[in-house]
Amino acid sequence: MFREMKRVIVTLCLGLLFIIAFFVLHLEVNDGEALVVEGERFSFRNPLLNSADSVGKKVYSKLIWTLPGSKIDSLVEQFNVKGTEYLSLDTKRNFLWCDSEMRTHQPLKMFERSCVDVGFKEDTGKKVALASFPGSGSTWCRTLLEQATGVFTGAIYCDRSLKAEGFVGEYITTRNVIAIKTHSPRVTKIKYDAAIFVVRHVADAIKSEINRKSSHRNHTGTVDESEYGASGLLDDKFLIKFSDRYLKTVAIWLDGHIPVIVVRYEDLLKDTRTQLRRMLDFLEFPYTEERLDCVMNHQVQTFHRKHAHDFDPFSPALHRKFLQVTRQAEPLLNKYNVSYKEFLT
Template sequence: MRRLFSSRSRTNGGLMILLFLACLYMTIYLSRTSSTQQQNININLFHDRDSVRTPAPLNQNDLSLNEDDISHFPIQLPTIDDCSPPKFDGNCRPLGFNSGPIPLTALASYPGSGNTWMRHIIEQITGIYTGSIYNDKSLQTFKGEGITNSSVVVVKTHRSPRNSLDDFTVSFDKAIVILRDLANAMVSEFVRHFSKSHNKEIKDLDGFFNEHERDLWTFTILQPDRWQKLYKLWLHDFKGDVLLVKYEDLVEDLRPQLLRIVKFLDIDVTDDVIDCVVCNSDGRFRRKHSNKTFTPFSIGRRKNLNFFITHINKKLPEYCNKSNVQCSGSLHYPHYSIT
């Protein structure tokens, strides 16, 4: 009798152990399943968020909004009080190609003057894709990249109105010309060219420019003359209507420049669209700013740059007095310190 009772006790004890292990296994399994499902939910939510259409990312060199540029030059992007929380999501207007007859308009500038940033702004305010005489693979988010006809609202170019040195034969009817301070534009273009990237972050600018000291010497000799000649060709020689927009005016007070642009392009726009573009002018590339200053140019080079600044300051009033050229704001650029 005792043996039977002892045997049954051992059997019951074994069953209890098996039952406990089974419960423990189910608890662990359910916990892992729940965790996996939660991870899948998080992943799906993340993908859904990314699938929402947002303004196309812009190449930071032509935008001239590289983190390096802004951290080393005292430039502030436009802000208005009612931009937080955002009033708009995605594009400010539905984007598409133009189907009717419009003038073929150049968006002309020296490289590094904010041309690609301006393309983003113009697309957002007009709802029409912008084109380019180039076919930059890094700018394929612009649906009109490489297109040079009236299906796009403006066509990006860093060339003269007619370049006799190549087969480029586009004849523009009018032009928006972006002018930026010579030194800032040169730094932006130098970094883009020698880093071989539109948006590569250069953490050590001093080291970068020291590494390319010989290139910088040649660049400083050649580029200022290219800068002033390009603007002479567009502001003096070009016969079509011209709207001159200073990069610094875009940065300091965007709204009035938007109104000038849409009037020049003969595009109807509502106040809501204007508000949207001001609030989202830099797309997904708003950078932190600092008051740190930086110049790679020696005193001798700055004296050379000042020669061209003196020249453009003298010529701008002359250009803007032409009946086909529209200007606004200050027509004077400060000289660079040589102390």
């Protein structure tokens, strides 16, 4: 009896899966209709899900990986993004999966780029990491590189808030992008050929990251002293461990396993043009001084956090830890002609 019931249940489940597969594989692109997914929209009609009910992003994610290649191509084309013809099928799936608006019938929002029309490039050349500890200015570097090269930057993450604001290369980790953002303190499965490592003094980087998380993960947000601990991160034990991660990040990316250029955030702030030129030379990307003039005159300030309020949120114990980490990182940074000796007194 039990075996018979089990057989019936298995048969029903297989039948249901067949019906779902049939509908999924018969999705039709339709610019005039859109499916609402948790308050957001994407513009192909599914006979199984074509309703105003929320079906969840997990369903959308699974659909992306079941659609045939011709459907994926058709959906990606509707974004009207330059260079998508260079993307592989799997990369196009990642591109769709990390669409914050989930709207294939409208172009993605792009922040103002007055110097060049930005797009993807062919999947050739070096795969370059744009590596850093969180809060060190990598998002700002991305805007500079995209304006100077006309090529999107990528990321190992899918930050939908950034993609919604114009970072179209989120979750793209192929050579179709000029560099790939990562905060990973270890070398991941992605095999990089080289890296731009952006470094900032440990105390300022951690303060910047707490600002971001305290302001609801706003990449340019700052909060006043009364709101500073809203993220729950202002804890000595946690921040001491976070400081250790800073040191680990520096040590691993500067261990000499691949060619690396180190860009000090403080130098980028002081002389943006020189540091951008260094990055472009490292990338072996051709540029003109006229292009750099344009980038300097039309810098995108949207993704450059304004200076945080002038107060010190850290305890004496944390300052001692920051000094220790700075001393330990100094010999590693010195190999790349970078120093934080002004913080060692």
